[in-house]
Amino acid sequence: DTGSAAAIPVNPNYDIAYVTPVSIGTPPQTLHLDFDTGSSDLWVFSSHLPASQIRGQTIYVPANSSTAKLLADHTWSITYGDGSASRGNVYVDNFTVGGLTVENQAVQCALQVSTSFTRESNIDGLVGLGFSTLNTVVPKSQLTFFDNAKPHMDEPVFTADLKWKSEGTYDFGFIDEKKYTGKITYVPVNTSPGYWTFTSSGYAVGSGNFSATSIVGIADTGTSLVYLPPSILTAYYRQVEGATSSRTYGGYVFPCNSKLPSFTFGIGEARITIPSSYISYAPVTAGSSTCFGGLQSSSSLGINIWGDVALKAAFVVFHGGNPPTIGWAKK
Numbered sequence: 001d002t003g004s005a006a007a008i009p010v011n012p013n014y015d016i017a018y019v020t021p022v023s024i025g026t027p028p029q030t031l032h033l034d035f036d037t038g039s040s041d042l043w044v045f046s047s048h049l050p051a052s053q054i055r056g057q058t059i060y061v062p063a064n065s066s067t068a069k070l071l072a073d074h075t076w077s078i079t080y081g082d083g084s085a086s087r088g089n090v091y092v093d094n095f096t097v098g099g100l101t102v103e104n105q106a107v108q109c110a111l112q113v114s115t116s117f118t119r120e121s122n123i124d125g126l127v128g129l130g131f132s133t134l135n136t137v138v139p140k141s142q143l144t145f146f147d148n149a150k151p152h153m154d155e156p157v158f159t160a161d162l163k164w165k166s167e168g169t170y171d172f173g174f175i176d177e178k179k180y181t182g183k184i185t186y187v188p189v190n191t192s193p194g195y196w197t198f199t200s201s202g203y204a205v206g207s208g209n210f211s212a213t214s215i216v217g218i219a220d221t222g223t224s225l226v227y228l229p230p231s232i233l234t235a236y237y238r239q240v241e242g243a244t245s246s247r248t249y250g251g252y253v254f255p256c257n258s259k260l261p262s263f264t265f266g267i268g269e270a271r272i273t274i275p276s277s278y279i280s281y282a283p284v285t286a287g288s289s290t291c292f293g294g295l296q297s298s299s300s301l302g303i304n305i306w307g308d309v310a311l312k313a314a315f316v317v318f319h320g321g322n323p324p325t326i327g328w329a330k331k
């Protein structure tokens, strides 16, 4: 089996997150979900939510699906790295992404979502593509869509081709050679943290010298920005006129008309360059001439995160073999 589906920016101006259309149940209910390699719960806005917590999202109504079955006495509760959260109960149902169907996929129905989910009207839920060890369902944890689909896939892989301010693709079960240039460089993944954790070989700021240094981090499609050690950020933002780390805005900001260098990171001997346009992320508030940087500090996180700002500069292969590996290519 294989599948291919669009990754659509939720906001036309800034790549806050990407959603992908999926079909759930019989007859199919179409929702737009945030595919997230940084978590492992598949949850949806549902008919169990109070109306006050729904603001334009499409809900899944298990009662309207002839193939939905309640997973009795199972619940879930998750908190994300940005403090957002949700919790609820669990059904199993048919789940289809871009033509690839998994029967009896655990579909976690929200009974409660935090305000940041309510405010994001274009996200109807998440599809966790991290390792199933992170799944929060109790008393029996559930498998991700990828883990359920893997045995039926032509190849045990999914790929992310996210794009800057435009529609990209998630492919399942195959690697589309048309989506990248040159070769794919694969590096080992440490699955113990439950994320797609790998080691980058170093970095360069703009046209500067490459600094060979191991950077342990996660590839996280569910996080918008890139979070790196303070030493790397100092090296980057010292090249940006008027840049400063702002307590008010909680990170590095700079005048929106400042000239930004690109940022290159190493994958083994390979190099991925994030164009400067991806790093001038967004005005701190609508219409402001102060912009928030796409590179921020990981010092409060305890782990480095290669979020969408980095991922959209590459074609990324999440290879779920034994052992799993992650591949990066230019495009």
Ligand SMILES: O=C(NNC1=NCCC1)c1ccc(Br)cc1
Pocket (backbone or CB within 6 Å): 036, 038, 039, 079, 080, 081, 082, 084, 195, 218, 220, 222, 223, 301, 303, 305
């Ligand atoms: O939550 C995480 N990624 N996904 C999402 N963020 C917001 C909604 C979905 C996340 C994962 C690991 C680390 Br370390 C920090 C953050």
